[in-house]
Amino acid sequence: MFSKGLDSLRNAISFRLALWYSACFILSTASLFALAYFLLASTLRQHDRNSIEQRLHQLAAQYQATNLVGVKKELALESRLRQGKPFFIRIAGPRNTTVFVEIPDQWAEFDLNRLEHAPLADPGALIRLPAKDDEAVLEIASLHLPDQELLQVGKSTEERDSVLESFGWIVAGVMIPMVVIGVLGGAFLARRSLRPIRQLIQTVHAIEAGAMGARVPIRQIGDELDELGMLFNDMLNRISTLIQGMRNALDNVAHDLRTPVARIRGIAELALRSEGEPTGSREALADCVEESDQLLQMLNTLMDISEAETGTLKLHLTPVNIADLLADAVELFQYVAEEKAITLSIITPAPIWLTADRNRLRQVMANLLDNAIKYTPQGGRIEVHAHCRQNMMVICVTDTGIGMTRDELTKIWDRLYRGDHSRSQRGLGLGLSLVKAVVEAHKGRVEASSTPGAGSVFTLMLPIIFAAERPAPADDPPNITRM
Template sequence: MSLKRLHNIPKTIGFRLTAWYSGIFILSSILLFVFAYYFLSSTLLKQDHGAILSELGELSSEYVSSGITSLEKEVTIAKKFRKKHPFFIRFAGTDNNTLQIFFPYQWAEFDLTKLEKMTPVNKQKWIRLPAMDEEYFLDLASTRLPDGHWLQVGLSSEDRERVLERFRETFAAVMIPLFLLGFLSGSFLSFRALRPIQHLIKTVQSIDLGKMEARVPGTGTGDQLDELVRLFNGMLEKIETLINAMKGSLDNVAHDLRTPMTRLHNIAEKALQPNRDVSIYREALAKCIEESDRILRMLNALMDISEAETGVMHLDRKITDIPGLMHGVVDVYSYIAEEKGLSIHINAPRDLYVTVDEDRVGQVLANLLDNAIKYTLSGGQISLKASRRQGEVVIKIKDTGIGIPREELPRIWDRLYRGDHSRAQKGLGLGLSQVKAIMLAHKGRVDVLSEPGKGSTFSIFLPANH
């Protein structure tokens, strides 16, 4: 690992997260120790004070009832049965001069003569006598007896301090493993938290190398980072679709512009030959305009198809009267149908409205009706029927034309595909592709039923809830 990478480690999010996690874990452990230490210390102190007050009460009651002799017997018995935790007991006169003291021999580190200089207080207040080395101290509770004498009972803090010392030593012993555990826990949590980010970085690097199919693996946790991964992958899907559509459009345009551009070139070259009549130039210009219009129609159709397939087609949605739209399209083609000896019938209920782009849906109907007229023989019939069912508006265009062979049905929606029978008719081979694309943009669909020699029925389905 280079020195530059080592130098940059503290700047990484992973290192900072690990440091934060570890710091919070260790700080929490220390705070927990402080709280536990304070709780243990308070509990032990309360236990000692409770034992002192209990012993003081018993001894003072014994003195009141039976005098000093009985008190001495009680102390002697107590020393026999309480060798482990003996009490310090002091009996003093009215002027606090020591009359009698009972205390364990191992408590010699306390200077008991100082007690005569300390004014005794009621048992609600405590006297603390430090040892000569000040390592421990003696907690004392006092009570004035009915005859004016003082009785004091105490306990050394030695046992309590030993327990607390063991607790401190235990915590010190576990601190290093605890710090290590905190660091490992922080590293693990940091790794888990940043794993989607690492996958994201690797995916972006793969895309930068040209692998557009690369995707970020999801964690499946359902958290914000998982949602980010889902949105990022969705964005990549859309970008890949757009790029593929652009490539496909460019390929199609490059392929399909060759023929009309060649015709334009030939017309212009022919018109430039010497000794030509003006009418020939006019005819050449008219053909050039016709070919240029054909190219424009092809480009517009290809752009519409690409926009619809990539989800960027703009739709000017508004409430549309479907029967009125059907009548409008039929009116445009009625003259051509009459010339060919075809009859067109419309069957649509009144007040059938749906929110769509009226021009786009009109373009769909026009394409399908134009095909029906082209491929229906003289004397045939064409019917348009609209209805509403199960949340959809369905428009059917049925003809008695030549039909479509079964093997060609899956391919009629492909761009620039023209079947055997359609090659004899003028067209770009983009009409049905455009129909499907516009329906896709409306979240609708289109299908076809056809039988050669009997005709075809195209059905378009528009969502009625838009």
């Protein structure tokens, strides 16, 4: 049990983040202190060297002015007055034999006899004479005097080593709480940074438990985790909308399928009861075929919409004269419009060709005109207008029908959606879904605007992939046909 809990902790992202943060913090702090120690040691070493060389040149000048006697008097006076810092001073003869030496009592652990046998250092270099206990070093600078004598001045590193040792203890004392702060800070920051991830996990668990309305809280900071939460919430909203749409679609399909299936069943039952009447049986079979065709039309339309939305719909692209296609569509629905005393007109420019699937565009125009005639009252007007705009073919179908509310406009492209006013009309609720799917399969788009009681405008925008424009003469008016 303990091993399992330890493995779980070790595999947790928060633990690894805290560990990495702590390691980086401790390493950075240790590197900073190491750099500070190096700079301090370098500064103290340079300071000692400068003081040694300054003292060396001072005594050399004194020796040249007053000889050895004057140097001794100066040192004796400084000793009585206790002025300056302690230095090791040695004057040697031409054969490196000691003529004069002065060393503070606390530096007695240095073996000065080794200087008489030691080779002379290069100019500017220091001789390092270790103490007998190897705890300190006597750093000595040398200078040749005019009478072939040698002047040496040195200083012990004991004071410098003491300062560096004290600094090391201070660093050690500071590092311990810094390590603790680093570990605690890493754990706090890791837990705080991963809070949105934990909230995301909690939301997923809530959804698994059936709370489909659960969403990830957004902190409104604007960082990547906020963006992840918003994307996740958007995905959940989309999924929820799709699920609701599927439920509505299934309800509508069940409702729309129940009527023709019930009719087929009723017709079949009547045919079975009317024994010995061939004419009645043939009429029953004809009715069954008609109802079956309606079911097949619904299923085929649903398949076409699905293929168009998934990009698998096969389009037979050919050059299409859009003016002729619109004129044919208007002519097809002219008789139905006249029955309702509706004025159906078309306004097109000179013939413009575009690459499209002729039959699919006919389906699109047929659905739009059929809807416009259905929902336009007697004496109304429907106008089809086409024009070019920035390499796009724009087709507008305008009617003076009953119009739609803003809420209905957002739903008319959904499969099997039928508004309140369309319940009394025959239809499958798939026409506008097919329109949108086919237009988007042509890399175009479709828009709708409407005012309740005033009418609607459906606008198709199709790219002119292939264009062979033949402009009309300047004196000719636009081709206006009223049917």
